Amino acid sequence: MNITPLSPATFQRSLLRWFKQHGRKQLPWKTDRSPYRIWLSEIMLQQTQVKTVIPYFVRFVERFPTIFTLAAAPIDEVLQYWAGLGYYARARHLHTCAQRIVADYQGEFPRTLAALQALPGIGRSTAGAILAFAFGEAAAILDGNVKRVLCRLHAQAGWPGLRPVEEALWKIAEEYTPRHHVAEYTQAIMDLGALICKRTQPACAICPVQKHCLAYQQFDPQRFPTPKPKTNKPTRSIRMLLLMNDRKEILLEKRPASGIWGGLWSLPECSLTEDIPHFVQTRYGCQPETRSLFAYSVMTHPFSHFQLKIHPIQLRIKKCSTPAVDSRVLIWYNTEQLTPIALAAPVNKLLSTLPLQTM
Numbered sequence: 001m002n003i004t005p006l007s008p009a010t011f012q013r014s015l016l017r018w019f020k021q022h023g024r025k026q027l028p029w030k031t032d033r034s035p036y037r038i039w040l041s042e043i044m045l046q047q048t049q050v051k052t053v054i055p056y057f058v059r060f061v062e063r064f065p066t067i068f069t070l071a072a073a074p075i076d077e078v079l080q081y082w083a084g085l086g087y088y089a090r091a092r093h094l095h096t097c098a099q100r101i102v103a104d105y106q107g108e109f110p111r112t113l114a115a116l117q118a119l120p121g122i123g124r125s126t127a128g129a130i131l132a133f134a135f136g137e138a139a140a141i142l143d144g145n146v147k148r149v150l151c152r153l154h155a156q157a158g159w160p161g162l163r164p165v166e167e168a169l170w171k172i173a174e175e176y177t178p179r180h181h182v183a184e185y186t187q188a189i190m191d192l193g194a195l196i197c198k199r200t201q202p203a204c205a206i207c208p209v210q211k212h213c214l215a216y217q218q219f220d221p222q223r224f225p226t227p228k229p230k231t232n233k234p235t236r237s238i239r240m241l242l243l244m245n246d247r248k249e250i251l252l253e254k255r256p257a258s259g260i261w262g263g264l265w266s267l268p269e270c271s272l273t274e275d276i277p278h279f280v281q282t283r284y285g286c287q288p289e290t291r292s293l294f295a296y297s298v299m300t301h302p303f304s305h306f307q308l309k310i311h312p313i314q315l316r317i318k319k320c321s322t323p324a325v326d327s328r329v330l331i332w333y334n335t336e337q338l339t340p341i342a343l344a345a346p347v348n349k350l351l352s353t354l355p356l357q358t359m
């Protein structure tokens with residue numbers, strides 16, 4: 001098979017022609033391209049698919065329509081609107097970043113790569129996307145979709161998480177990024193990755209750049225990008241305690257601001273070998289009825305670097321010395337009214353799916 005050499009101008013032309021007809025133009029962050037909405041969507045879209053992000057984005061901008069409303073909001077409320085999207089450090093950085101932009105830039109996003117990248121949670125690709133989409137500046141992006149397209153187009157070997165491979169991809173991304181129509185081009189290459197050059201089963205037969213694609217020429221597009229070298233993820237096991245009082249309320253504890261589920265409400269937890277009645281008594285000042293103990297099936301929750309095995313146990317609380325319950329870090333949560341609060345994802349799942357025992 002002959003491959004047609006690919007110049008940036010040819011690539012841009014083929015892509016823009018395809019985008020005009022097939023691109024996604026109705027995404028809610030594209031109808032009003034303010035830097036705030038572009039930034040918010042880019043942060044939400046990290047490691048998360050468009051169809052998952054859309055309802056979160058819509059609810060978020062309804063509650064926090066501007067960078068000022070977001071900066072002024074309590075972090076607990078921001079986390080509540082984020083709960084379910086995962087990677088909560090993103091929400092905390094988002095909030096700090098909004099406060100920095102209000103304090104240092106009077107609420108206006110800076111317009112240089114360096115200044116944007118100096119803000120919390122904004123990497124090179126997000127900074128490029130803000131410049132391209134909101135300000136029409138010729139800045140390249142390299143998100144997951146774009147990495148996949150470029151790896152295949154150039155049959156780029158090596159896992160893109162490796163510095164030299166990533167640098168090679170940035171160089172290609174910059175060469176292809178046009179000076180004009182940069183917002184359309186950027187959306188087009190993202191859409192090509194999402195709609196045509198998909199992770200599995202790329203639709204090469206209808207791809208607008210097929211005749212320039214080296215991976216296609218090698219009859220094996222899915223060989224690219226090279227996958228991350230496999231490591232066996234370690235497993236950690238914990239007990240999560242559903243401590244229920246007479247009013248059918250469950251005790252929740254706020255997680256520390258940093259670490260997993262930082263700042264979110266979660267269930268009390270302990271090791272599998274802990275003496276549960278003693279633990280509950282000494283840590284929370286509550287006396288459990290040991291005969292009321294009920295064990296649910298084990299749940300597995302994946303993190304990027306380990307698997308968490310959660311062993312949920314429910315216990316009824318007889319008496320509680322309430323001074324131990326500090327409402328900033330401990331609350332009794334009504335399981336029948338389920339007021340919206342920022343819950344860790346597995347806790348939300350446990351509370352909404354488990355048939356809690358009334359005992």
Ligand code: SF4
Pocket residue numbers: 149152153196197198202203204205207208209210211213214215216221
């Ligand atoms: Fe991706 Fe196939 Fe298009 Fe190559 S030809 S860019 S592998 S969809």
